[in-house]
Amino acid sequence: MTVLTYSLTEVAQQTRQAAIHLAVASPQAKNQALEAVAQALEASSPDILAANLEDCQRAQASGLAPALYARLKLDAAKLEGAIAGVRSVAALPDPVGTVQLHRQLDTGLVLKRVSCPLGVLGVIFEARPDAVVQIAALAIKSGNGVLLKGGQEALQSCQALVKAIHKGLSQTDISANVVALLTSREETLALLNLDQEVNLIIPRGSNEFVRFVQENTRIPVLGHAEGICHLYVDQAADVAQAVEIAVDSKVQYPAACNAVETILVHAAIAPQFLPALIPALQAHQVEVRGDTATQTLVSVKPATEADWSTEYSDLIVAIKVVESLEAAISHINQYGSGHTDAIATTNVQTAELFMNQVDAAGVFHNCSTRFADGFRYGLGAEVGISTQRLPPRGPVGLEGLVTYKYQLQGQGHIVASYSGLKARTFTHQNL
Amino acid sequence: MTVLTYSLTEVAQQTRQAAIHLAVASPQAKNQALEAVAQALEASSPDILAANLEDCQRAQASGLAPALYARLKLDAAKLEGAIAGVRSVAALPDPVGTVQLHRQLDTGLVLKRVSCPLGVLGVIFEARPDAVVQIAALAIKSGNGVLLKGGQEALQSCQALVKAIHKGLSQTDISANVVALLTSREETLALLNLDQEVNLIIPRGSNEFVRFVQENTRIPVLGHAEGICHLYVDQAADVAQAVEIAVDSKVQYPAACNAVETILVHAAIAPQFLPALIPALQAHQVEVRGDTATQTLVSVKPATEADWSTEYSDLIVAIKVVESLEAAISHINQYGSGHTDAIATTNVQTAELFMNQVDAAGVFHNCSTRFADGFRYGLGAEVGISTQRLPPRGPVGLEGLVTYKYQLQGQGHIVASYSGLKARTFTHQNL
Numbered sequence: 001m002t003v004l005t006y007s008l009t010e011v012a013q014q015t016r017q018a019a020i021h022l023a024v025a026s027p028q029a030k031n032q033a034l035e036a037v038a039q040a041l042e043a044s045s046p047d048i049l050a051a052n053l054e055d056c057q058r059a060q061a062s063g064l065a066p067a068l069y070a071r072l073k074l075d076a077a078k079l080e081g082a083i084a085g086v087r088s089v090a091a092l093p094d095p096v097g098t099v100q101l102h103r104q105l106d107t108g109l110v111l112k113r114v115s116c117p118l119g120v121l122g123v124i125f126e127a128r129p130d131a132v133v134q135i136a137a138l139a140i141k142s143g144n145g146v147l148l149k150g151g152q153e154a155l156q157s158c159q160a161l162v163k164a165i166h167k168g169l170s171q172t173d174i175s176a177n178v179v180a181l182l183t184s185r186e187e188t189l190a191l192l193n194l195d196q197e198v199n200l201i202i203p204r205g206s207n208e209f210v211r212f213v214q215e216n217t218r219i220p221v222l223g224h225a226e227g228i229c230h231l232y233v234d235q236a237a238d239v240a241q242a243v244e245i246a247v248d249s250k251v252q253y254p255a256a257c258n259a260v261e262t263i264l265v266h267a268a269i270a271p272q273f274l275p276a277l278i279p280a281l282q283a284h285q286v287e288v289r290g291d292t293a294t295q296t297l298v299s300v301k302p303a304t305e306a307d308w309s310t311e312y313s314d315l316i317v318a319i320k321v322v323e324s325l326e327a328a329i330s331h332i333n334q335y336g337s338g339h340t341d342a343i344a345t346t347n348v349q350t351a352e353l354f355m356n357q358v359d360a361a362g363v364f365h366n367c368s369t370r371f372a373d374g375f376r377y378g379l380g381a382e383v384g385i386s387t388q389r390l391p392p393r394g395p396v397g398l399e400g401l402v403t404y405k406y407q408l409q410g411q412g413h414i415v416a417s418y419s420g421l422k423a424r425t426f427t428h429q430n431l
Numbered sequence: 432m433t434v435l436t437y438s439l440t441e442v443a444q445q446t447r448q449a450a451i452h453l454a455v456a457s458p459q460a461k462n463q464a465l466e467a468v469a470q471a472l473e474a475s476s477p478d479i480l481a482a483n484l485e486d487c488q489r490a491q492a493s494g495l496a497p498a499l500y501a502r503l504k505l506d507a508a509k510l511e512g513a514i515a516g517v518r519s520v521a522a523l524p525d526p527v528g529t530v531q532l533h534r535q536l537d538t539g540l541v542l543k544r545v546s547c548p549l550g551v552l553g554v555i556f557e558a559r560p561d562a563v564v565q566i567a568a569l570a571i572k573s574g575n576g577v578l579l580k581g582g583q584e585a586l587q588s589c590q591a592l593v594k595a596i597h598k599g600l601s602q603t604d605i606s607a608n609v610v611a612l613l614t615s616r617e618e619t620l621a622l623l624n625l626d627q628e629v630n631l632i633i634p635r636g637s638n639e640f641v642r643f644v645q646e647n648t649r650i651p652v653l654g655h656a657e658g659i660c661h662l663y664v665d666q667a668a669d670v671a672q673a674v675e676i677a678v679d680s681k682v683q684y685p686a687a688c689n690a691v692e693t694i695l696v697h698a699a700i701a702p703q704f705l706p707a708l709i710p711a712l713q714a715h716q717v718e719v720r721g722d723t724a725t726q727t728l729v730s731v732k733p734a735t736e737a738d739w740s741t742e743y744s745d746l747i748v749a750i751k752v753v754e755s756l757e758a759a760i761s762h763i764n765q766y767g768s769g770h771t772d773a774i775a776t777t778n779v780q781t782a783e784l785f786m787n788q789v790d791a792a793g794v795f796h797n798c799s800t801r802f803a804d805g806f807r808y809g810l811g812a813e814v815g816i817s818t819q820r821l822p823p824r825g826p827v828g829l830e831g832l833v834t835y836k837y838q839l840q841g842q843g844h845i846v847a848s849y850s851g852l853k854a855r856t857f858t859h860q861n862l
Contacts, residue, residue, distance in 0.1 A: 020764075024787045103809055109798060111808060118820050119790065199820045215649075220821050241843040248845035333451075355838050356455045359550065367540060367841025376849075377542060377837070378534055378859035389549050389630045390651050391822060394837045406808070406825045407786050410798025412672040414679035418807075428809035 008190045011180050012147060012197035016120050018177035019145030023117045025174060027094040030140055033174040034090035037140070040168030041083050041133065044160065048079060051160035052129060059153050071127040072154055082133040089137040092380045095398040096143045102431045106424060108411040110431070115402045117143030118199040122191050124149045124213060125204035129157035135202070136165050136179045138383060142401035147198065149182040149191055159183070192217035200401070202384055207311065222400055224387035226337040227257030228311050229369045232328040232354065234345035235268035241366065242273060242344035243280050248368040249342065251284040255313045257385060258340050258362075258372040262308060262318045264328045267293065270321045274298045277319075286315045293321035308335040325350055329357045336360060338387045340372035340394075361387055361394035439621045442611050443578060443628035447551050449608035450576030454548045456605060458525035461571055464605040465521040468571070471599030472514050472564065475591065479510060482591035483560060490584050502558040503585055513564040520568040523811045526829040527574045533862040537855060539842040541862070546833045548574030549630040553622050555580045555644060556635035560588035566633070567596050567610045569814060573832035578629065580613040580622055590614070623648035631832070633815055638742065653831055655818035657768040658688030659742050660800045663759040663785065665776035666699035672797065673704060673775035674711050679799040680773065682715040686744045688816060689771050689793075689803040693739060693749045695759045698724065701752050705729045708750075717746045724752035739766040756781055760788045767791060769818045771803040771825075792818055792825035 022030075041048070052074040059069055101113035121144050125131040132148055139146035150158040158181055166176040182191060191198065192213065201221045203213040211225040231249055233242045249260035265273055270293065278298045281288055289303035300319065307318040308331070322328045332341050340362035343354040355363040362372045372395060374382025379397030386393050392400040417424050453461075472479070483505040490500055532544035552575050556562040563579055570577035581589040589612055597607040613622060622629065623644065632652045634644040642656040662680055664673045680691035696704055701724070709729045712719055720734035731750065738749040739762070753759045763772050771793035774785040786794040793803040803826060805813025810828030817824050823831040848855050 020788055020790075024784075105802070105807065105809065109802075116787075218646075220819075238843070244843060244845055248847050252846045252850075351840075353455075355836075356547075357451055359451075360836065362837045362839065364839040365841065367839055367844040368846050370846035371536070371540075371839055371841075371844070372837070376536060376846075376857060378536065378857065388651075389834050391834055393834055403820050403822055403824055405786075405791065406793045406803070408793065408795040408798055408802055410796065410802075412669070412675060413798040413802070414675055415683045415799050415801035415807075416679050419683075426807060426809065 008182065008187050009194070009197065011182070012120065012194050014177050015145040015147055015180050016197055018175040019117065019120055019143070022140070022145065022174055022178050023096070023143045025143065027096075029173050030094070030143070031090045033140055033169055033172040034086055034137055036172045037137065037165050037168035038083050038086040040164045041079070041086070041161070044164035044167065045076070045079055048157065048160040048164060049074065049076060051156040055129075055154055055156045064153060068127045068153070072129065072157075074129050074157055078130055082130040085134050086137040089141050089381055092141060092398060094141070095402045100404055104429045104431055105408075105426050106413065107427070109413045110409045112407045112409075113404050114407055115399075115404050118401060118403050120145040120147065120198050121200050121202060121401065122147045122149070122194065122198040122219065123202045123204070124188055124191065126151045126206065126209060127154055128204070129154040129161060131204055132158050132161045132181075133165075138381060138398065138401060140174065140178065142398050144401055145178045145180075147180050147182055147191060149188055152185060155183060189216065192219065195219050222384045222386055222392070222396060224257060224337065224339060224385050226311050226387070227259070227339040228262070228309065228335060228337040229258055229260050229339050229372075230262050230264060230332045230336055230341040231260045231369065232264040232322075232325075232332070232341070232343045233266060233269060233273055234325065234343055234347060234350055235266040236347040236350060237266075237269055237273065237344040238346055239269070239273050239276055243276050245342065245344055245366070245368050246277055247280050247284065249370055250281065250286055250317050251315065252368065252370050254315050256370065257311075258369050259313070260317065260342075260369050261311055262320065262335070264320050264322050264331060265294070266325075266328070267321050267323050270294070270297055274319070281317065284315065286317055288317055288319060290319040291321060294319045311337075325353060329354060333359050338389070339385070340364065340369045342367065342369050361385070439613065439618050440625070440628065442613070443551065443625050445608050446576040446578055446611045447628055449606040450548065450551055450574070453571070453576065453605055453609050454527070454574045456574065458527075460604050461525070461574070462521045464571055464600055464603040465517055465568055467603045468568070468596050468599035469514050469517040471595045472510070472517070472592070475595035475598065476507070476510055479588065479591040479595060480505065480507060482587040485587045486560075486585055495584060499558045499584070503560065503588075505560050505588055509561055513561040516565050517568040520572050520812055523572065523829060525572070526833045531835055535860045535862055536839075536857050537844065538858070540844045541840045543838045543840075544835050545838055546830075546835050549832060549834050551576040551578065551629050552631050552633060552832065553578045553580070553625065553629040553650065554633045554635070555619055555622065557582045557637065557640060558585055559635070560585045560592060562635055563589050563592045563612075564596075569812060569829065569832060571605065571609065573829050575832055576609045576611075578611050578613055578622060580619050583616055586614060620647065623650065626650050653815045653817055653823070653827060655688065655768065655770060655816050657742050657818070658690070658770040659693070659740065659766060659768040660689055660691050660770050660803075661693050661695060661763045661767055661772040662691045662800065663695040663753075663756075663763070663772070663774045664697060664700060664704055665756065665774055665778060665781055666697040667778040667781060668697075668700055668704065668775040669777055670700070670704050670707055674707050676773065676775055676797070676799050677708055678711050678715065680801055681712065681717055681748050682746065683799070683801050685746050687801065688742075689800050690744070691748065691773075691800050692742055693751065693766070695751050695753050695762060696725070697756075697759070698752050698754050701725070701728055705750070712748065715746065717748055719748055719750060721750040722752060725750045742768075756784060760785060764790050769820070770816070771795065771800045773798065773800050792816070
């Protein structure tokens with residue numbers, strides 16, 4: 001790793017320079033590079049696994065938390081999965097060069113809006129070394145350079161992975177400089193300040209970590225700090241179906257950001273719904289907390305104000321009885337994180353109002369919040385899920401890693417011709 | 432104006448509440464509201480002009496700079512123009528409710544991506560009171576609430592305009608609370624801190640002002656601090672055509688952000704091109720500054736390093752001789768602001784390389800940089816021009832004021848069905 005002998009800014013500029021050429025590489029050249037990377041990773045597997053073993057031994061000695069240790073550990077199967085991921089990214093449609101708008105402004109004056117790479121991505125992740133492989137593949141496919149900063153505990157693994165990626169790229173037309181690994185802790189903060197060199201930050205890690213990143217950079221951040229998702233069970237809900245949706249939304253993978261945290265229940269259906277729901281949740285060892293109205297109907301722990309703002313990421317759910325659709329929407333817009341919120345109802349008008357007025361990236365009707373996911377949406381790959389309001393919002397595929405530019409092709413056209421006495425008029429005809 | 436008796440956060444929350452209902456208003460309801468606003472502005476014209484006269488008198492007494500005074504002054508013709516603008520915004524296609532993606536994920540499980548308003552806009556502008564009218568119309572059309580903060584010098588005018596807008600809205604189904612005017616200077620900074628209530632900041636004013644806003648908020652900003660645009664005259668340029676493009680790019684409206692500031696000339700064509708260009712620019716009273724190589728060919732003032740980073744917004748242009756296309760691209764990517772850069776060449780391959788490798792919102796071939804404009808692009812209305820890399824980029828129409836949400840419609844679908852032994856598979860069929 002010669003990287004350490006350069007300053008971070010120099011590394012970033014070198015990555016940006018390499019990215020300028022990657023930006024105009026053909027889809028074939030990028031896919032060949034991805035295949036070369038996959039093969040180099042396969043060839044270097046023993047070194048990578050050995051490096052990971054060192055990281056794991058160091059982590060065990062220093063008493064790393066079990067959850068982090070599980071993410072740090074890279075066995076042969078996980079590595080094979082990551083390599084398969086590189087090939088599946090290669091198989092995706094190329095996101096660069098898509099003509100989004102094609103318009104004649106006047107005879108011989110033609111405007112195109114064409115998708116193009118962002119430039120350089122900064123990706124900061126905790127523990128998980130396989131993130132290196134996935135992110136590098138997505139960056140190359142989308143024509144972007146990438147600065148990778150992994151957790152200190154994964155240092156050996158990340159270095160071995162990037163070494164293999166560089167080896168793969170060195171046999172192709174794509175410069176190995178498009179992927180750079182940052183290795184010192186100080187570089188995380190420094191990276192967040194590189195607004196001139198880095199165009200998008202992607203943080204991968206805990207909510208606290210993502211929030212830290214969001215609060216410490218002016219570079220756009222693709223990610224979400226929280227996933228406080230709701231299910232509202234309307235008075236016109238199908239009780240059995242609503243119970244199934246509630247259970248799936250909570251227990252199918254409680255650590256996921258799209259798992260439900262709060263279930264809102266219309267007062268008119270609460271006496272039927274809650275006695276059906278509680279045993280179904282308890283059968284999956286879910287701890288249920290309820291507001292006062294819920295407690296009068298079923299035997300559950302009390303929920304406090306803090307529960308409405310808590311992402312449990314665990315087998316815990318809070319229940320609140322509401323008097324109306326409006327009260328449910330208002331609760332969600334106040335306490336939700338704008339991630340995904342669902343309604344269970346047989347009333348189409350009610351569902352429509354809910355989906356229009358709830359301010360979230362995903363608004364669902366009669367299905368589990370767990371469907372909020374790039375793969376389930378058919379986006380091919382998921383770069384991240386964004387809870388910001390401006391696009392890209394929700395699960396983001398490769399299109400989150402590209403932007404566009406306007407290309408205007410003339411034949412000596414000047415603006416003066418379109419003003420004054422004999423002014424030409426624009427035709428504005430889509431082609 | 433009862434606004435002053437509330438705190439800014441309360442005003443913003445009230446605007447957000449009103450915006451939730453505006454978000455689901457029909458296109459007809461929004462257009463009727465815009466017509467009512469136009470009529471109320473017409474009816475209140477005498478009051479508005481009288482208020483503006485007061486502002487102008489105060490401004491003259493305090494010695495406001497002539498350029499600001501010109502923007503502050505609102506005469507009958509300017510007001511009529513602004514009112515006509517409201518009706519033309521009403522005539523635009525509705526940006527809300529567009530289905531951007533429609534996909535069956537599985538039988539009975541249908542995903543839609545639908546455009547929807549952002550929520551609440553914060554618009555901060557200097558002097559120009561007619562901005563109130565234009566921005567309020569764009570906000571209503573796009574279904575957004577708006578907090579308006581004008582310069583202190585335009586206070587009476589802005590209050591009279593917003594009073595009329597409120598009067599108009601009060602006769603419609605749209606709440607007058609969707610448009611709020613902030614009046615104290617302290618509120619500008621406070622507005623920039625309202626990340627929970629405001630979803631997009633649009634600054635209108637000088638470069639310094641826009642930069643101040645960008646550096647003092649975490650809310651996304653739609654705007655650009657600088658427009659340092661380039662024209663590169665390639666060795667294969669048509670000299671006469673390149674001269675015309677250069678002159679138009681500089682003199683057609685030198686104060687515009689899309690006017691050219693630096694002309695780069697390939698060394699091989701400089702001896703023919705420069706002697707043709709200089710008199711053509713001088714005929715329009717343009718001050719020409721050149722690097723050493725330029726000075727050896729034509730008699731011009733010397734350009735210094737600072738010239739390459741300067742937006743003159745005036746009849747001044749800097750010229751630099753470059754040795755190659757690569758040198759031109761590299762100069763532009765270093766000194767440009769990513770706004771609009773053009774190439775003059777008869778070589779199609781050279782043009783393509785330039786348009787691919789120059790990192791700007793607009794990359795033009797054989798036409799004036801002055802075409803970079805929402806109206807000329809046929810976007811209907813121009814909300815602003817953005818030089819950020821992420822979309823929206825370049826001239827931004829109404830679509831810059833909307834985002835999207837994913838609506839998923841199921842029939843009791845749960846994610847557990849798609850895992851395990853008898854896992855269902857997604858169909859992912861576009862509808």
